[in-house]
Amino acid sequence: MLTVRAPATSANLGSGFDVFGVALDRPADVVRVEKADETTIEVTGIGSTYIPTDPEGNTVGAVAEALDAPAHIRIDKGVRPSSGLGSSAASAAAAALALNELYDRGLTKEELVPIAAEGEAVVSGEPHADNVAPSLLGGFTIAAGGDITTVDAAIPLVACLPEIAVSTRDARRVVPSTAEMTDLVDTVGRAATLTVGMCRSDPALVGEGMSDEIVTPARASLISGYGQVRTAAFDAGATGVTVSGAGPSIIAACYESDRRAVAGAMVDAFSDVGVDARAYQTEIGRGAELLG
Structure with a gap:
């Protein structure tokens, strides 16, 4: 079993629509993964009753599929869904890092950003990196044209x-x-x-x-x-x-x-x-x- 903590985020920051994002020190999601023959999902925590456990309707299911990494995934929600604080992105980012490590895929955090963004598409309809990038990388991030720039800011x-x-x-x-x-x-x-x-x-x-x-x-x-x-x-x-x-x-x-x-x-x-x-x-x- 592997456990990953991924933070809430704030995207756009007003002038940076679909581009800017920051990782927040708190709150956060905690995701635990174990290898399995097929992906199953369990959700606890804030707003868990509103989150689908069907892998096809959950961000972490899309991440597991993209990494070809079936697992039993337990999500402990600390970031409320539909909050504007990157709830789905936190779960996707945590799952991406955990499954990458569990299956030894060898991808960097930067390389995991587009995979986590595919998970976001389950919720928003299309992949966006403005939340998953800071949730994975931390700091202030600029997601533009597929490239991610990170600034270690203190605000x-x-x-x-x-x-x-x-x-x-x-x-x-x-x-x-x-x-x-x-x-x-x-x-x-x-x-x-x-x-x-x-x-x-x-x-x-x-x-x-x-x-x-x-x-x-x-x-x-x-x-x-x-x-x-x-x-x-x-x-x-x-x-x-x-x-x-x-x-x-x-x-x-x-x-x-x-x-x-x-x-x-x-x-x-x-x-x-x-x-x-x-x-x-x-x-x-x-x-x-x-x-x-």
Whole structure:
């Protein structure tokens, strides 16, 4: 038996739609694998009753098939499904690393990214690396044209998860198919600013770069209380606030000294609109790790 821990992630970060992602220090999924004649899946933990155990409908089943590595796979969910925190990606990343080791396939973490992304296609309809890349590799990642660039950044973050659900498929449907040139130019500038901020581990630059007027407004409309939560986070000291992945989680960058206040303000703002929420006081963390 092999056990792997893979972290939650936040993708897009506002200006980096389908490109940017960060690994979060917490929460995380833990996946255990044992060789078997055919793949079987067992799921426990947060939201496990909503996750299919049929290998054809689960991200880890697709990963096992891609690696030709049948196994009994047990997923202990620490990342809630439909949270915007890369729940399916965490399971896929953990399974990819575990099965690669179990069957001695000899692939690097970088080479496992497209395999884990195939697992993501089971949930989102098409493979995307913006969540699986940071979950496997850690840090801040840029997934573009099949290439992955990783930056070992240190930025305090708050991920606030409300007790509502937004499916990845629904969140993709509301993304505009066209954009004004002025908005595109602004987004490129913001993305460049965010990247420099990550390279310098500068929360102010990262926060400035998280602004986006193309994708985020469309997805924010699916999240009850988004505007109030965003304002409360800024008032408490956040340097940047945006939708995490497909939502409904909201991610905020901040300085360490303000992280607790930002977390409390975001939870309280959701409460004010009648939505229960919890906040993870976290930071950019490591990627998937073999535990034994």
